[in-house]
Amino acid sequence: MMSKHFETNSIRINPGKSNQKEHSSAIYLTSSFTFENAEEARATFADEQEGNIYSRYANPNSSDLIEKLCAAEGTEAGIATASGMAAMFGSIASILGQGDHILASRSLFGSTHQLLTRVFPKWGITSTYGDIADVKNWDKLIQPNTKMLFIETPSNPGLELIDLEWAGKFAKAHGLLLVVDNCFATPYLQQPAKWGADLVTHSATKYIDGQGRVLGGLILGRKDLMKEVQFFTRHTGPAISPFNAWVLSKSMETLAVRMDRHCDSALKIAEHFEKNENITAVKYPFLPSHPQFEIAQKQMKLGGGILTLTLEGGITRTKKFIDALKMISLTANLGDSRSIITHPATTTHSKLSAEERNQVGINDTLVRVSVGLEHPDDIIEDIEQALRVSK
Structure with a gap:
């Protein structure tokens, strides 16, 4: 049962017990899953019924982690990735294409800056930076091909903040998808989707793990957008390992x-x-x-x-x-x-x-x-x- 309290959901959402009736969630270290018959396999691959197919697509441990984070962020769907930067990359590459333009806050993590300035331009995706101290003039930075507003708040490392209420209204007014890197705040302190974010990203390696043990990332958001993200990540392969997903899900219990x-x-x-x-x-x-x-x-x-x-x-x-x-x-x-x-x-x-x-x-x-x-x-x-x- 879903609770209105963050702490309860972070502890009590789980993939269900196996026939061993374990109290703590089991780890599903398997690359694939079997079917009872050919028709079940066909129906599962055709998305006519739910079921696990292959751990690059989904795994009970990653599904458990995603369900907890969706409850925490107030989003409809999500995907777990092998690292935070895989999440940052996937949130952009799955949605945008050649000729599209991104407006981004200038204060970003170093690797995200490299994506925008050195990686995506190879594919014809360009970007422009807006200064956080001058957001009133960001409308002048909008181009005819601008499709996305990408921000990080608080920023790494300068701890600059963007008003999420303003960002949500600004993105809607200009027909932009709003993507927010919520790594520093975590969903316990801040929920960008409540202010209009279409996608929320995390490096789960940081506070969600909390003990410097494993890598992981998350992309969370609207169901329609997440279908595009899920298709992209299924076929490009940045899947989180079941063990890392299990660690991160357990870590959510103490976030x-x-x-x-x-x-x-x-x-x-x-x-x-x-x-x-x-x-x-x-x-x-x-x-x-x-x-x-x-x-x-x-x-x-x-x-x-x-x-x-x-x-x-x-x-x-x-x-x-x-x-x-x-x-x-x-x-x-x-x-x-x-x-x-x-x-x-x-x-x-x-x-x-x-x-x-x-x-x-x-x-x-x-x-x-x-x-x-x-x-x-x-x-x-x-x-x-x-x-x-x-x-």
Whole structure:
């Protein structure tokens, strides 16, 4: 039975028990599924009856994960992919074709930027960036062949926000499909479909897993659009493995309680370092100093688990600071139970030109902190001691 509560659905939606009557969902490590007779096989392939055929198409574990995420996001259908970038790619490639144009927010994950600027142009799909600080003029960026509005909010790594209510109305007014990367917020904190998003994408590798174990992605949305996405992914093959889908579905059971802790700690840490003389800027959606604080309050339940710090000094001091950290991990992932620091200018966004990085607020002294589940005082102390050592 579907509940009105996020936490209950994330725990109680499951593919049903096998004849072993297991309490925790079973793992279906099989590449294909059998049929009782030739007519059942024909009818299943013809979509005249429901049934599993092949794990590239569907598997009880991926179906379980999709059902949970659709309930969480308030969408009609979905598909699970092998990685977050497979989801980003599939959400565009399955819908658009040669000659189509995308309007996108300038602040995007580095690999998404590479898709728009280096991959899709090979197929005749072009794109234009709009600055988040200048959305009132985005209508001037619409071209006759513009078919899609692609946005990321909060953005990676700059934590810029776009008003989802505005985006939904803007897309509808111009006849555009609205695709929202909801990775940073997760469906626990924000549901873009409620504001008019046609497709919602996730890198499930991040918070949905929450422990840095597996890769996965999701595309969720309207049933009519998802038919196109499902056709595309069935025949291009970015299927998630049953084991990874099982891990991610189990992780959904704790997403709410984990996000509560991530967000509480991140706000405490952000408030603490706003007063530090070694930090020139702290950015976090639920800090009143954030430029889009009111938007964050309107569309997000809490501020998320990511904050950015801009250090006093240059890149040499920033590298010394990173190297002086004792507990916080240095890696390119985020959304882990362990706190993580990343230097976007030299890692995740290093393929952007210096000008492109500056346009989205990524300078040499900015670091992204993914706040983990450790005690917030220990995270603060690690950052404090690294700031002292790196002076």
